[in-house]
Amino acid sequence: MHEKVEWVRRNRQACGSVRQGCKMMGLSSSTYYYRPKVSRAERDRRDADLRDKIEYLQANYSCYGYRTLKEQLFKRYGMVVNGKRIRRVMRKHNLSMQVKRRFIKTTDSDHEHPVYPNLLKGREVTDINQVWVADITYIRILTGFVYLAVILDIFSRRVVGWALSKRINHKLTVSALRMAIQARNPATDIIHHSDRGVQYACQDYVEVLKEHQFEISMSAVGNPYDNAFAESFIKTLKKEEVYLWEYESFTDVVERIPQFIEIVYNRKRVHSGIQYLPPVEFEDILQDEGRKQMLGQVTLKLSKK
Numbered sequence: 001m002h003e004k005v006e007w008v009r010r011n012r013q014a015c016g017s018v019r020q021g022c023k024m025m026g027l028s029s030s031t032y033y034y035r036p037k038v039s040r041a042e043r044d045r046r047d048a049d050l051r052d053k054i055e056y057l058q059a060n061y062s063c064y065g066y067r068t069l070k071e072q073l074f075k076r077y078g079m080v081v082n083g084k085r086i087r088r089v090m091r092k093h094n095l096s097m098q099v100k101r102r103f104i105k106t107t108d109s110d111h112e113h114p115v116y117p118n119l120l121k122g123r124e125v126t127d128i129n130q131v132w133v134a135d136i137t138y139i140r141i142l143t144g145f146v147y148l149a150v151i152l153d154i155f156s157r158r159v160v161g162w163a164l165s166k167r168i169n170h171k172l173t174v175s176a177l178r179m180a181i182q183a184r185n186p187a188t189d190i191i192h193h194s195d196r197g198v199q200y201a202c203q204d205y206v207e208v209l210k211e212h213q214f215e216i217s218m219s220a221v222g223n224p225y226d227n228a229f230a231e232s233f234i235k236t237l238k239k240e241e242v243y244l245w246e247y248e249s250f251t252d253v254v255e256r257i258p259q260f261i262e263i264v265y266n267r268k269r270v271h272s273g274i275q276y277l278p279p280v281e282f283e284d285i286l287q288d289e290g291r292k293q294m295l296g297q298v299t300l301k302l303s304k305k
């Protein structure tokens with residue numbers, strides 16, 4: 001039986017698939033994939049061996065996605081490794097990933113809606129719920145893209161609202177905005193800053209802002225990176241979550257992204273700009289008079305450019 005399994009393992013590509021190879025050798029797929037239980041020590045040893053091989057492939061063959069690594073592990077070492085195991089080992093050892101450079105345009109500023117001046121230049125921010133920033137990014141799946149709209153409170157760096165959709169339209173951005181308003185129940189006169197994209201300039205979105213008495217602020221023409229705080233979050237999201245996974249479906253994104261935002265980014269990831277605290281903890285201290293003094297005077301001064 002072992003010899004048949006090894007034959008299928010060595011010749012699966014020539015056979016076209018594991019299933020076809022098993023059929024030729026009279027094996028069931030369950031027999032081929034069966035692995036006896038191993039001790040924790042043996043599992044750690046095997047994981048260490050797999051880690052070494054993954055790092056070698058990354059360094060020498062620019063292999064980063066788990067599917068590519070799976071194929072290269074078989075091609076170069078004859079190893080048949082489950083994709084879930086590869087992802088688990090990569091997460092465990094924080095193996096570096098290659099940033100994917102494909103660019104998808106998410107800002108459409110060619111519209112007839114009113115635009116607003118940039119109100120952030122040179123401003124000092126001294127507390128939460130004074131300035132919110134909004135932006136949109138994309139996440140690749142097998143059949144296309146999923147779009148994420150986010151809203152951050154720049155003082156605490158906390159994501160206060162977000163929404164996911166297969167379509168990049170005003171419904172996406174309005175959903176994120178309404179989530180933020182419901183979660184924060186903010187006072188009036190918060191500055192809401194975004195780019196000049198149609199999703200933020202359209203009547204439906206602006207009406208929600210005006211209904212809750214936001215001050216509307218937009219980035220300068222031709223400068224999509226003016227919205228630095230939102231861009232910083234998106235960079236973190238891509239590097240620490242999106243590029244570590246290869247999402248296949250919308251469901252994959254819906255399962256992973258909220259967890260990263262709410263559990264990892266908001267509650268665990270520290271930020272140098274808020275005294276190396278995670279956003280939720282920083283906000284908790286701000287609102288606790290007994291502990292607030294430990295932060296001292298915290299002021300965020302925005303660039304005049």
